[in-house]
Amino acid sequence: MKIVLTKLWFSLIFLFAANISSQVKLPKIISDGMVLQRGTPIKIWGWASGNEEIQISFNKVTKKTIADISGKWEVEFPQMIAGGPYEMIINASNIIKLNDIMIGDVWICSGQSNMELPMKRVSWNYPDEIENSENKYLRQFYVPREWNFKEPQEDLSSGNWKEANPENTPDFSATSYFFGKELYEKHKVPIGLINTSLGGSRVQCWISEESLKKFPTYQNEAIMFRDDDLIKSIEDADRAISESWYKLLDKQDEGYKNNTWHKSELDTDNWESMNIPGYWADNDLGMVNGSVWFRKNINLSKELAEQTATLILGRIVDADSTFVNGKFVGNVTYQYPPRRYDIPLGVLKQGENLITIRVVSNSGKGGFILDKEYSLEFADSSISLEGEWKYKL
Incomplete structure (x- = not known):
């Protein structure tokens, strides 16, 4: 009896694990409240079990596809006019429903600290702006600060779409907020702002691996930084120098x-x-x-x-x-x-x-x-x- 129960227990674990592994997943940027680009074919992608069939319905159009052996899948919807909100249903071994989707104009907002600067840092210059920023057609997706020198990442660790309102607007990039606001007032279509800025970052950091091959010096540097131990040694050395400098400064500062x-x-x-x-x-x-x-x-x-x-x-x-x-x-x-x-x-x-x-x-x-x-x-x-x-x- 004990042997039978043990076999049954392991069978249940196997079935549960198999069910978890087959769950259809979407990247963070394809989520509730997203803004999709009008006037151009719309690509939706994600992951599932290998060879799993996926059906996606959006704005009265249904597409079907089968994941490849690695579990990756992608569908393409025809170009659509501005509008919303819409819902999207992804149906496979599990069902995912996305709500409040808009179609309009999507902009990548990239750069250094001038782009990264949030609205809360300039609020005193625009005392009424945040309070009166309610606009469900103006939205930002903030790309978290993270990097990987080894290979491009398929997804982000976090992130979601947020519409402009007194609660969310303080975290909008100030430059992109005013840019998006002006665009909305001019075109009256939903505006999506993908905030992927990082203060102090060099332009080389934003060049694709393929394009970097045209610049051997930078390519060799990028290859060198694939070594985790090297990165840690640089970080440790920089930290030690900084701590030593400030410790000596405080020791010598009479005030x-x-x-x-x-x-x-x-x-x-x-x-x-x-x-x-x-x-x-x-x-x-x-x-x-x-x-x-x-x-x-x-x-x-x-x-x-x-x-x-x-x-x-x-x-x-x-x-x-x-x-x-x-x-x-x-x-x-x-x-x-x-x-x-x-x-x-x-x-x-x-x-x-x-x-x-x-x-x-x-x-x-x-x-x-x-x-x-x-x-x-x-x-x-x-x-x-x-x-x-x-x-x-």
Whole structure:
């Protein structure tokens, strides 16, 4: 009896495993809410068991196909006009139903940080834009940050289509959002934005393996990086250098080490002065890799001191840690994001207020970018922070 039950148990496991392996699967980008390109044949693809028959119905058209021996399959629908929402049903050993599909114009939004920059990072420039962004015909698919030097990937680890609305729009690429919004207003067709941007990425990273053969130097480099151990050794070495540099910096930085240079009672008679904005390499400091502390005092009326405020510090090269009246209010670790720090009630006071910034530069030409705003902003007024600041290495 025990032997029979054991055989039955293994038979059930085998049948269950066989059933799981035969499940039809779709790539992440073919999913609920997707936007398909109008006016051109539409390809739908996925995976199943080898030689499995698949039937796909979409927009009153049905297509049938059989997966190849490896389980891959693909069908092609005729070109269609803009419209939606539609549903798609994939029928095989299992049934998949996709909802809320649109047909319109689909755009690849690729590039570096200018394309990657999300709407939430520019929300103060467009205070009503996110709140009023509801548009079910404008959608983004965000491609996650991941890479593989060995071969092209057949699918992504995650991803889904999201329509523009106050909840989702903050994560849209700002450039692609305004681009897509303008296109929708002009053409009145659904717009799909595939956000596949990565700050700092070189154009060589986006070239196909076949096209890279035309550039042997880059091709050889790509082949070299197929070695996982090599990549790990480079990452480990870079991490060790960075950690060592910052550890030594913190050890030698008197203001950081003693935790005093951001405090109001500090004697600054021996500090130098320079005008902000500007690069310290263009002043008496020259090219400095490391940290420089800046301090500025401003006077506030009782009325302003009892308000919340926003400290606007343009852009700083490279990293900053910022304090107001000795209280830490924020930091950014690299040069590109604009600095905007909310100052809550109770931090400001009537009379003299101290703003302190520890700037860390790893490029030598550190400082405060010109032609940006440097101010303390209140509800109905602002105080310029440009001009003379005290500084010390």
